[in-house]
Amino acid sequence: MFAxxxxxxxxxxxxxxxERLFEETDVILNALTSGKKLDxxxxxxxxxxxxxxxxxxxxxxxxxxLRLGGACVDLPPEEISSRAKGESLADTIRMLDSYADVxxxxxxxxxxxxxxxxxxxxxxxxxxxxxxxHPTQTMIDLYTIKRAHGSIDGLTVGVxxxxxxxRAARSFILGLSIFKPKKIYLISPPQLSCRPEVLHFxxxxxxxxxxxxxxxxxLPELDVLYVTRIQRERFPDPVEYEKVRGSYxxxxxxxxxxxxNLAVLHPLPRVDELAYxxxxxxxxxxxxxxxxxxxxxxxxxxxxxxx
Amino acid sequence: MEKELKVSKIRNGTVIDHIDAGRxxxxxxxxxxxxxxxxxxxxxxxVPSSKLGRKDIVKIEGVELRQDQVSKIALIAPSATINIxxxxxxxxxxxxxxxxxxxxxxxxxxxxxxxxxxxxxxxPRFIVRSLRxxxxxxxxxxxxxxxxxxxxxxxxxx
Ligand SMILES: [Zn+2]
Numbered sequence: 001m002f003a004x005x006x007x008x009x010x011x012x013x014x015x016x017x018x019e020r021l022f023e024e025t026d027v028i029l030n031a032l033t034s035g036k037k038l039d040x041x042x043x044x045x046x047x048x049x050x051x052x053x054x055x056x057x058x059x060x061x062x063x064x065x066l067r068l069g070g071a072c073v074d075l076p077p078e079e080i081s082s083r084a085k086g087e088s089l090a091d092t093i094r095m096l097d098s099y100a101d102v103x104x105x106x107x108x109x110x111x112x113x114x115x116x117x118x119x120x121x122x123x124x125x126x127x128x129x130x131x132x133x134h135p136t137q138t139m140i141d142l143y144t145i146k147r148a149h150g151s152i153d154g155l156t157v158g159v160x161x162x163x164x165x166x167r168a169a170r171s172f173i174l175g176l177s178i179f180k181p182k183k184i185y186l187i188s189p190p191q192l193s194c195r196p197e198v199l200h201f202x203x204x205x206x207x208x209x210x211x212x213x214x215x216x217x218x219l220p221e222l223d224v225l226y227v228t229r230i231q232r233e234r235f236p237d238p239v240e241y242e243k244v245r246g247s248y249x250x251x252x253x254x255x256x257x258x259x260x261n262l263a264v265l266h267p268l269p270r271v272d273e274l275a276y277x278x279x280x281x282x283x284x285x286x287x288x289x290x291x292x293x294x295x296x297x298x299x300x301x302x303x304x305x306x307x
Numbered sequence: 308m309e310k311e312l313k314v315s316k317i318r319n320g321t322v323i324d325h326i327d328a329g330r331x332x333x334x335x336x337x338x339x340x341x342x343x344x345x346x347x348x349x350x351x352x353x354v355p356s357s358k359l360g361r362k363d364i365v366k367i368e369g370v371e372l373r374q375d376q377v378s379k380i381a382l383i384a385p386s387a388t389i390n391i392x393x394x395x396x397x398x399x400x401x402x403x404x405x406x407x408x409x410x411x412x413x414x415x416x417x418x419x420x421x422x423x424x425x426x427x428x429x430x431p432r433f434i435v436r437s438l439r440x441x442x443x444x445x446x447x448x449x450x451x452x453x454x455x456x457x458x459x460x461x462x463x464x465x
Contacts, residue, residue: 009449086426088426088427088428089421089424089427090427090428090429107421108419109419109420109421109424110417110419110420110421110447110448110449110450111420111421111422111445111446111447111448111449112421114421114446114447115421115422115427115429115447130419130448131419132448132449197449197450197451
């Protein structure tokens with residue numbers, strides 16, 4: 001199901017594959033928490049090529065590889081800047097492919113990971129490209145929901161924030177459609193609403209969804225609230241940004257009307273869309289979600305490299 | 308069909324039949340013809356058709372189409388048939404075909420797509436999802452290319 005497979009977009013994975021990944025993650029988490037040393041990937045090398053700055057995703061992949069006894073090589077910033085002077089992505093990928101057993105790439109351009117996968121003989125993992133895909137983040141998000149609620153089926157899920165340009169949100173919405181949620185609320189300012197192609201996809205999959213411009217009204221129905229950042233740069237007019245940002249802040253006051261077991265997720269880092277006062281509540285699943293980043297990626301690397 | 312018969316037959320050349328109504332001029336544009344070449348060209352537009360409701364027909368004296376031209380015509384007139392005429396007779400009849408994957412003919416509409424990077428050795432590639440309406444998606448970034456985009460790209464500069 002995973003052996004030698006590229007990880008480019010979440011919809012390339014079936015429900016069965018994701019469930020297999022979650023099982024493997026459970027096993028790895030148990031080993032990690034009991035302090036057991038793992039060495040399944042001893043002798044394997046992972047190359048990371050992050051053409052866009054990222055701390056969490058890159059470190060999480062590197063930690064995952066090291067925790068399984070593998071080794072990492074990283075394309076250094078000088079190399080990334082030298083590429084700006086002329087070397088093509090294709091040539092860089094060929095070089096990494098000759099060094100490593102698996103390549104993780106993050107790139108500003110859409111389709112970069114797919115392109116890399118066509119060049120490389122070794123499997124390529126998309127660590128985020130452009131405004132579209134971030135499949136490993138979605139795997140972590142779905143695993144977190146499964147831990148919070150036992151299942152993804154039958155849940156009402158709200159996705160809040162920049163649904164147009166935010167790749168974590170877009171990827172998450174597509175990922176939900178692999179399961180059978182009861183309903184998805186797509187909550188965003190109108191200028192950042194979900195793209196038509198994603199809505200078509202949900203329709204084709206028979207997923208019940210509704211677009212909403214505020215979270216207040218739908219909140220009492222939600223089992224999961226997935227919060228993402230609204231970036232100031234998306235608004236040509238700063239006044240417009242100041243007007244909308246307040247309506248998308250999730251705080252304790254807002255959560256007064258929430259179900260007791262509402263799980264709040266966030267791909268992090270956050271700015272001010274998620275109040276610190278939530279951190280101590282039982283709704284706060286985002287730190288666990290961040291914690292699951294390493295074990296889910298460990299499970300993924302192991303399944304890809306060892307089958 | 309009677310209206311069609313009013314247009315005189317050609318001796319040697321090509322008849323493109325079953326073009327979507329209103330797109331005959333796009334077909335001429337794709338072929339790089341505007342009348343100044345001196346060729347005998349007949350354009351029949353919006354005639355009744357049992358298959359399409361209405362259709363356009365183009366007849367060109369003395370010209371045979373190249374394969375790349377046929378591929379392009381397929382993208383704007385997916386039901387078209389191409390008749391090669393020799394001595395007033397149909398010597399060969401080919402139905403155009405839109406392949407499931409289109410490589411190299413069209414550009415992705417997404418400026419942030421990897422296929423729009425001049426330095427990268429990559430040919431744009433589209434996966435055709437449906438013919439009527441024509442829907443295709445970039446194989447790399449997933450962005451849809453509409454029928455209007457396709458017509459615009461294929462006829463630009465005409
Ligand atoms: Zn594209």
